[in-house]
Amino acid sequence: MEPTDLRIALFSGNYNYVRDGANQALNRLVGYLLRRGAKVRVYSPVVENPAFAATGDLVNVPSFSIPTREEYRIPSRFEGKPREDLETFAPNIIHVASPDIVAHRAVTWGREHDVPIVASVHTRFETYLQYYRLQWFEPVIRMILRRFYHRCDAILAPAESTAAILRAQRMAKDISIWTRGVDREQFNPGRRDMDWRRGLGVADDELLVVFLGRVVMEKGLDVFAAAITKLRERGVPHKVLVIGDGPARPWFAEQVPEAVFTGQLTGAELARAVASGDVLLNPSVTEAFGNVTLEAMACALPVVAATASGTTNLVCDGETGVLVPPNGTGAYADALETYARDPELRRRHGAAGLAYAETMDWDRINDAVLQVFLRVASKRKR
Incomplete structure (x- = not known):
C-alpha cells in the first residue's frame, strides 16, 4: 500500500478546543498525513471558540463537560451524524487517541467492519487518580484500558519508557514509538x-x-x-x-x-x-x-x-x-x-x-506513524 491509499478516521477527545501537547501533536500528524496524500477525517467535540484552528476535516461528536473541569469534554455518543459520516467516509484505518466512550464505540465499529485499529497513548490516565484521592479505583481503570488496547491492532507510545510500562501492564504486544518533535523556529x-x-x-x-x-x-x-x-x-x-x-x-x-x-x-x-x-x-x-x-x-x-x-x-x-x-x-x-x-x-x-x-525532526517522527498505518493496513488487506 501507498500513503495515497489510506483513509484514516481519527477519534480524539480533544483535538483543538483546549491547547495541550497531545492535541498539537495530533494536528501536526494530520498535517503530515495530508501532505503525503492520505485522506483523514477527524471525529472530536467541537466548541464555539476553540484554542486553535483544526488541521483537516473535523466532524463534531456530541459531548459533555467534566464536572469541576469544564474546559474538558468527554465524547458521549457515536450514533447519528458521526456514525453516518464515518460509514460514508469508509476508512481503512481507525486511529483512536483517547480511551473514551466514543473511542470504544469506534473500536467496536472497526472490528465489526474488519478495519484495523491503531491507538496512541498520550497520558497515563491511571496516575491522575492519586490527585483526586481515588487510588482505590486504579485497578478498575487498568482493566478497562487493557480491554480497550487489546482490541486494537497496534499501539503508539510516545517514549520507550512509556512502552515498557504498557508491556509490564500487559496492555499490548504490538507497540511502536511515536515520539514528539519540537518547532525549533519557535523554541530556540x-x-x-x-x-x-x-x-x-x-x-x-x-x-x-x-x-x-x-x-x-x-x-x-x-x-x-x-x-x-x-x-x-x-x-x-x-x-x-x-x-x-x-x-x-x-x-x-x-x-x-x-x-x-x-x-x-x-x-x-x-x-x-x-x-x-x-x-x-x-x-x-x-x-x-x-x-x-x-x-x-x-x-x-x-x-x-x-x-x-x-x-x-x-x-x-x-x-x-x-x-x-x-x-x-x-x-x-x-x-x-x-x-x-x-x-x-x-x-x-x-x-x-x-x-x-535539534535531532527531533517532526516529519521523520510522524513518518514512523505513517509506516505503522501502512503496516497494519497491508496486513489486514492480505
Whole structure:
C-alpha cells in the first residue's frame, strides 16, 4: 500500500478546543498525513471558540463537560451524524487517541467492519487518580484500558519508557514509538530577552525557575511548591515564572508567592518566556512524553524533572538536567540550588539539551506513524 491509499478516521477527545501537547501533536500528524496524500477525517467535540484552528476535516461528536473541569469534554455518543459520516467516509484505518466512550464505540465499529485499529497513548490516565484521592479505583481503570488496547491492532507510545510500562501492564504486544518533535523556529535560545526578564522584576543574578503547562494538580504542583519553599528557606536568590493557566492557579499562587504568572501564552510570546528562564522544574509523573520538557531543552534550559515515564527518555541525568525521585522535594531543591550557584553548569547542561532537541525532526517522527498505518493496513488487506 501507498500513503495515497489510506483513509484514516481519527477519534480524539480533544483535538483543538483546549491547547495541550497531545492535541498539537495530533494536528501536526494530520498535517503530515495530508501532505503525503492520505485522506483523514477527524471525529472530536467541537466548541464555539476553540484554542486553535483544526488541521483537516473535523466532524463534531456530541459531548459533555467534566464536572469541576469544564474546559474538558468527554465524547458521549457515536450514533447519528458521526456514525453516518464515518460509514460514508469508509476508512481503512481507525486511529483512536483517547480511551473514551466514543473511542470504544469506534473500536467496536472497526472490528465489526474488519478495519484495523491503531491507538496512541498520550497520558497515563491511571496516575491522575492519586490527585483526586481515588487510588482505590486504579485497578478498575487498568482493566478497562487493557480491554480497550487489546482490541486494537497496534499501539503508539510516545517514549520507550512509556512502552515498557504498557508491556509490564500487559496492555499490548504490538507497540511502536511515536515520539514528539519540537518547532525549533519557535523554541530556540535566540528568544531569550533579558529586558523582558527585568521587566518582571527578575535580577540578572537570580535563578528564574520555570513552570510550563496547564496549572492543574496532576502536574505535580504540590511537589513544585514544596521544592520552592525549601529553596526559599535556604536563602537562594530566585524567582518563579509560571507559564500557563488552569483551575489550580489560585491555590498555586498562594503556595508560591514569589511567582510571576503569565497566563496562557502562544507563539513568539511563549517562546520568549521559556527561553528567558534559567531552569525548567517539571515534577509531573502523569506525562507519557513531556512536550514542555523538550521545548525547554530546545531553548537551552537544563531540566529538573521526576524520574517518570517519558521524562527519562528526554533528560539525561547529569548531562542535560537532573532526574529526581517523584516525591523527593529535598532533592529537587538541591538540584535547583546547584544550578543557582553554578551558572557554568547551567550553560553546559542547557547546551547538551539543545543538541538533543535539534535531532527531533517532526516529519521523520510522524513518518514512523505513517509506516505503522501502512503496516497494519497491508496486513489486514492480505
